[in-house]
Amino acid sequence: MSFRVIRQGLYDTIQDAGRPLCARKGIPVSGVMDEYLSGMANLLVGKAQNAALVEIFKLGPKLKFDQDLLVAITALDADVYLDSTAVSLNEAFEVKAGQELDIQKINKGNFAYLTFSGDIQTTSIEGSRSFHPSLTQNSRLPKNVTFPVKSGFHLSDSENFAQVKVNTEYYDDETIHVFTGAELDQLTQKHQQELLNRSWKLADNLTRMAFQVESSIDHQISDILTAPVFPGTVQLNHAGELTILMKDAQTTGGYPRALQVVEEDLKKLAQKQSGAYIRFQPVRMY
């Protein structure tokens, strides 16, 4: 039992919960960008929320399976076809062997998730199958390569499959909660207030490694001695540009750390498209 990509998307990867405690080896966290949507997808086909699945970025792939399977795709909004019939998102459905599943454009958000009733069998590194350019053989799903799937499921005779209603309003909110970063207090009061009191527009350059923010903060902070960084660390470079590190970011960095996005809000941020606005809101600790 297996699947293969017959048309690549923009950046299709296999992801799971990633490698959260490997920084001392220089290994990035990786893992799904939106664990809410990925967890929902897995639950719809009866798998553990953290099971490895396919993450799709903006433009999806066309896939083919060699056996009947239960499939679920979660997205905020996307165009998906089975052969040439539109299929519903956020609901499990059957795919017969040989049918072509075509995930076209993601209309709302950046990331969608595809999972199916069978376990992906790619190499596990540090307990995770998450792709990363510096660790795994493939950094994205290659075309016409057959990926084995271990079937552990039997489809029931039922015609009714599970579905969920995704709370898209959550994703519309501009608020991104933050802690203060190690070097924030080196900024002038004026710059600190600017950082926290206005909306910021996301630039065109959004990847699994980092999200760029359209910004030019005229600051005087110099580079720092290489120090720890994490997904959610907001760096400020020489040109005054803000970069928000995401799941595939390296473990250490040399730019001043202005803010730290709380982990819970990273999925909300991950689904903001280029041109969307965000507003940093400091968390209140009692």
Place this chain on the structure above:
Amino acid sequence: MNNKPAYQPSVSIIDYKRLSIRYESVIDEQLGQHIRKLSHYLIDYYEKQDQEVEVFHTYAEIAVQFLDHPPSIREEADQLEEILASVHLSDNVSAGKENAKVKIPVCYEQPFAKDVAEVAQINQLSEKEVIDRHHAPVYQVYFIGFLPGFPYLGGLDERICAPRKEKARSRIQKGDVGIAGCQTGIYPVESPGGWQIIGNSPIDLLQLSDEVEPLLKSGDRLSFYPISKEEHQAIKNQDKEIDLT
């Protein structure tokens, strides 16, 4: 007796599951040693508490990250402050597993030594002088960061420091040995990068498996020795046994 602690770090909260211990921002061998000892003390401490925690460090900072949210990160921060105030890291406290001495073969010949001419010119030395000065010292591994298994090394001869390439290469080969500023390092995996490349090692610094154990770890000492292109090829082809100690 001088009871004043040698270092006065500050504890701060990074987010709901991460804490940081920060020291004065310097590269210093003694501070490095202290940080390694404290890190190992903390690893033991959290293990005894049955908390799944990673402690990792850079030159002058230790990060403590919890796998799951502790009920209160503020309380964890207070507890960490107490530990720092009371702990005595005597000379007997281990700085981890035995620190290894690792000898790494490097081919400094062409086509590997892509930027040796540039480094030589910047420093007004001959290419041979650059290479000799590169494999003379014993380097200290301060920590692993940037890329999987990438060692941050201290001890580069100041006479061969060189700024990063004006334009970063989109692809630096696995095993490439480079200089950036007054740092030297070796790329365990292929990656884009702006370092001045002066050689390549045929050694695997990283075995990618379900449990990755980088060849080098914080606290190790490392030296380089020159090999010919033929030896490089032989090691690469596994025709030649290699002893790294």
